[in-house]
Amino acid sequence: MNKLLTKSIIANFITSLNIFCGFISIIYTSQENYKLAAIFIITAAIFDTIDGLIARLLDTSSRFGVELDSLSDIVSFGAAPSFLVYKAYAFQFDFVGIILSSFLLIAGAMRLARFNILIEDLKTKSDFTGLPIPLAALTISTLIYSYYIDNEVIKPYSYIIFPLIIILSLLMVSKIKYRALPKLSNKKFIEKLLISLILILILFSAILTNGKFLFFVFLTIVLFGIFNHLYLLLNKIRN
Incomplete structure (x- = not known):
């Protein structure tokens, strides 16, 4: 068997685990087990990374892998979170709830389509144009995981769900830049140590708060992209 083909099977298998987790999430949502549904969206994001x-690492990046990854993402980070937020909260608003819930899926599909036609170097991880769809899905799913209590999304978090969906959807189709994950191999020792300590701190904070801290981490990343864009825009105007 071709050695490159054997290596590519490994990455494509992990991508398949991503889409499998999205499918499992949809099943748990249909059974009204929203916390497990959110956990499987988070797990899908881990496999996606x-x-x-x-x-x-194995030098097997390919157009097939890019397409498979996008198809997986539209299930795990488009359909699954849209269905989750509809069943956990938006269903009570009838057809309006359906429309607003679908924004994550529709905007995510547009985001991925644009990404696929613009990508040039398959081996280089460049910054993202528009909010990455996994980040939008993680923001919504961690909100549901943390604040769906006693058969409802508790206040005041229920008030921000629809505005958050609209903002996330607009950001996905926007041209706002979001930084790719930093490559530790390109960092100095002090930078590697600092990044590692931050990740450990986030992990411990998430454990201590039963996952609630993660929602604020993802929300901060989302908002930082907006503020950074405005800052760069103001600097451009001044100059």
């Missing part, structure tokens, strides 16, 4: 790292 790993498959790209392995593809670059």
Whole structure:
């Protein structure tokens, strides 16, 4: 068997685990087990990160892998969170709830389509144009995971769900830049140590708060992209 083909199977298998987790999430949402549904969206995001790292590590990045990854993402980070937020909260608003819930899926599909036609170097992880769809999905799913209590999304978090969906959807189709994950191999020792300590701190904070801290981490990343864009825009105007 071709050696390159054998290596590519590994990355594509992990991508398949991503889409499998999205499917499991949809099943748990249909059974009204929203916390497990959110956990499987988070798990899908972990596989989504790993498959790209392995593809670059084994030098098996390919157009097929890019397309498979996008198809997986539209299930795990488009359909799954849209269905989750509809069943956990938006269903009570009838057809309006359906429309607003679908924004994550529709905007995510447009975001991925644009990404696929613009990508040039398959081996280089460049910054993102528009909010990455996994980040939008993680923001919504961690909100549901943390604040769906006693058969409802508790206040005041229920008030921000629809505005958050609209903002996330607009950001996905926007041209606002979001930084790709930093490559530790390109960092100095002090930078590697600092990044590692931040990740450990986030992990411990998430454990201590039963996952609630993660929602604010993802929300901060989303908002930082907006503020950074405005800052660069103001600097451009001044100059």
